[in-house]
Amino acid sequence: xxxxxxxxxxxxxxxxxxxxxxxxxxxxxxxxxxxxxxxxxxxxxxxxxxxxxxxxxxxxxxxxxxxxxxxxxxxxxxxxxxxxxxxxxxxxxxxxxxxxxxxxxxxxxxxxxxxxxxxxxxxxxxxxxxxxxxxxxxxxxxxxxxxxxxxxxxxxxxxxxxxxxxxxxxxxxxxxxxxxxxxxxxxxxxxxxxxxxxxxxxxxxxxxxxxx
Amino acid sequence: xxxxxxxxxxxxxxxxxxxxxxxxxxxxxxxxxxxxxxxxxxxxxxxxxxxxxxxxxxxxxxxxxxxxxxxxxxxxxxxxxxxxxxxxxxxxxxxxxxxxxxxxxxxxxxxxxxxxxxxxxxxxxxxxxxxxxxxxxxxxxxxxxxxxxxxxxxxxxxxxxxxxxxxxxxxxxxxxxxxxxxxxxxxxxxxxxxxxxxxxxxxxxxxxxxxx
Numbered sequence: 001x002x003x004x005x006x007x008x009x010x011x012x013x014x015x016x017x018x019x020x021x022x023x024x025x026x027x028x029x030x031x032x033x034x035x036x037x038x039x040x041x042x043x044x045x046x047x048x049x050x051x052x053x054x055x056x057x058x059x060x061x062x063x064x065x066x067x068x069x070x071x072x073x074x075x076x077x078x079x080x081x082x083x084x085x086x087x088x089x090x091x092x093x094x095x096x097x098x099x100x101x102x103x104x105x106x107x108x109x110x111x112x113x114x115x116x117x118x119x120x121x122x123x124x125x126x127x128x129x130x131x132x133x134x135x136x137x138x139x140x141x142x143x144x145x146x147x148x149x150x151x152x153x154x155x156x157x158x159x160x161x162x163x164x165x166x167x168x169x170x171x172x173x174x175x176x177x178x179x180x181x182x183x184x185x186x187x188x189x190x191x192x193x194x195x196x197x198x199x200x201x202x203x204x205x206x207x208x209x210x211x212x
Numbered sequence: 213x214x215x216x217x218x219x220x221x222x223x224x225x226x227x228x229x230x231x232x233x234x235x236x237x238x239x240x241x242x243x244x245x246x247x248x249x250x251x252x253x254x255x256x257x258x259x260x261x262x263x264x265x266x267x268x269x270x271x272x273x274x275x276x277x278x279x280x281x282x283x284x285x286x287x288x289x290x291x292x293x294x295x296x297x298x299x300x301x302x303x304x305x306x307x308x309x310x311x312x313x314x315x316x317x318x319x320x321x322x323x324x325x326x327x328x329x330x331x332x333x334x335x336x337x338x339x340x341x342x343x344x345x346x347x348x349x350x351x352x353x354x355x356x357x358x359x360x361x362x363x364x365x366x367x368x369x370x371x372x373x374x375x376x377x378x379x380x381x382x383x384x385x386x387x388x389x390x391x392x393x394x395x396x397x398x399x400x401x402x403x404x405x406x407x408x409x410x411x412x413x414x415x416x417x418x419x420x421x422x423x424x
Contacts, residue, residue, distance in 0.1 A: 006386035008358070013330045020381040048379045048404035049261065082409065085297035118225045146220070167260045169232040174218035192260035197294065197409045 020045055029053050035063050039187065042205035046197050057180065057188045062161065065185045066135070066206050069160040071095050074133040076203060078196075079103060079120045079144045079166075083137055086200025091207040102126045120144035128157040137163045139199030142175035152182045162186045163202050165194030232257055241265055247275050251399065254417035258409050269392065269400045274373065277397045278347070278418050281372040283307050286345040288415060290408070291315060291332045291356045291378075295349055298412025303419040314338045332356035340369040349375045351411030354387030364394045374398045375414050377406030 011019055024044050032040050036058055043052040073096030078084045084101040092099060102108050102123040112119040120141030127134065128151050136159050138144045145164050151157040164179045164186055166172050176188050187202055223231055236256050244252050248270055255264040285308030290296045296313040304311060314320050314335040324331040332353030339346065340363050348371050350356045357376050363369040376391045376398055378384050388400045399414055 006390050008383050008386055011382060012328065013324070013355075016382050023381045045381075046379065047259075047407060048381065048384075080298075082294050082298040082412065086292075086294040086408070112225070116224065143225075167258065169235045169257070169260065170223060170228050171220050172260075174220055178218050195259060195407075195409050196298070197407050200294065 017045070038209055039063070039202055039205040042201045042208075043189075043198055046201035047195075049193070051191075051193060052189065052198075055190045055193060057186075057190050059180070059184075059186045062185045062187055063206070063209070066161045066187075067209055069133050069135060070097060070206055072133065073097050074135050074160065075100065075130050076135045076137055077101070077123070077127040077130070078137045078139070078199065079123060080140045080196040080199075082196035083139045083199040083203075086197060087137070087203045088207055091204075095207075100127070100130075118143040121147040124148050124151060134159045135161045135163070135203075137199040137203050139163075139165050139167065139194055139196035142166050142168065142171040145175040145179040146171070149178050149182050152184060159184050163188075163199055165189040165198045165202065167194040167198075168192060229257070250421055251275070251414055251417040254413045254420075255401075255410055258413035259407075261405070263403075263405060264401065264410075267402045267405060269398075269402050271392070271396075271398045274397045274399055275418070275421070278373045278399075279421055281345050281347060282309060282418055284345065285309050286347055286372065287312065287342050288347045288349055289313070289335070289339040289342070290349045290351070290411065291335060292352045292408040292411075294408035295351045295411040295415075298409060299349070299415045300419050303416075307419075312339070312342075330355040333359040336360050336363060346371045347373045347375070347415075349411040349415050351375075351377050351379065351406055351408035354378050354380065354383040357387040357391040358383070361390050361394050364396060371396050375400075375411055377401040377410045377414065379406040379410075380404060 021041055024041050029050055040053055040056055044050055076099040078101045081101050081104060084099050087099050103119050108119050108122045112122045118141060121143045124144050124147040162179055162184055164176050172192055176190060180186055180188055233253055236253050241262055252265055252268055256262055288311040290313045293313050293316060296311050299311050315331050320331050320334045324334045330353060333355045336356050336359040374391055374396055376388050384404055388402060392398055392400055
């Protein structure tokens, strides 16, 4: 049988992740900070891309801030329904948290069209009205980060954490550099790479962080 | 203002994608097949990873087969809710299609646990009972591809297309090689890379394919 030819590893479903993480650990291009390791390794687990051992940038003590916010119950806002779908809602709910994405809402689309801005930009304004501790998980739209930066400057919003990992070619690199200057705790994938999957992986890495 | 410093391109929301695609076209490491280009470029657009110019493998005439199936109305099955969330349902519905993911269903989890197999494996068995033209978009679980291979060998299922792009470290490379021998049209990301985002991007590239 063909299956034999490929030498599948006999591994129980529950063991796959631990084995993957051990392989990632072994193949890391260089040692990584112990506090940041669970996040970096989960992003590599999600992408099989070791570039993330180098391009993730963390503000000072960001993990400590993030865990405090997440474990105290918070509202996570994403810029794609994919990122929302990828976040572990069971664990988030356990901490009293919730996750929203406003991108597909009709009023957001209508307003964006009328004003000639992106839906992501309008979504951020909508999120700014939420009166709970806020975490942003941005995996797609650089305009979300640009609008967040402006809202922070205008003191309309004070996010507890911005996960800034949009992917792409137009204004993405620049928007990520900008958000790192906003004075808010951040985790950013510097450069073009990122994505909704990366945004969700970072949230999940924080949700699964050891030492609860 | 800081924003000035970063030289954002003045580009309208509707133009971002076309500009991104033009940049990708220009940076491709080598010329790519014209028929496959819309798929390869959309995956690079989704990941900012030019490795996909080389690691995507296509069975013969797969685009032609896939378009015929998609445009005739079909049932797409994914192995994550993220991939399901990322597929353009409006366009899919226009063609009379639908998309399902069985991973989070309680009976699937219970049966997987009882049998000591993955939920992905049980999900594929559930999908095999669907009596409509089937496309699989697998971005996460190598066991989904292994089970699909077995179900095809047992003549329990005859998918019209398998998008086999799970990401990861354990049995992923091998499962992708296996599915390419199943005798079913495929699009596979050879190697470790892939993901739910890549699976959704490939479906969307086919949904948006020119010449409808």
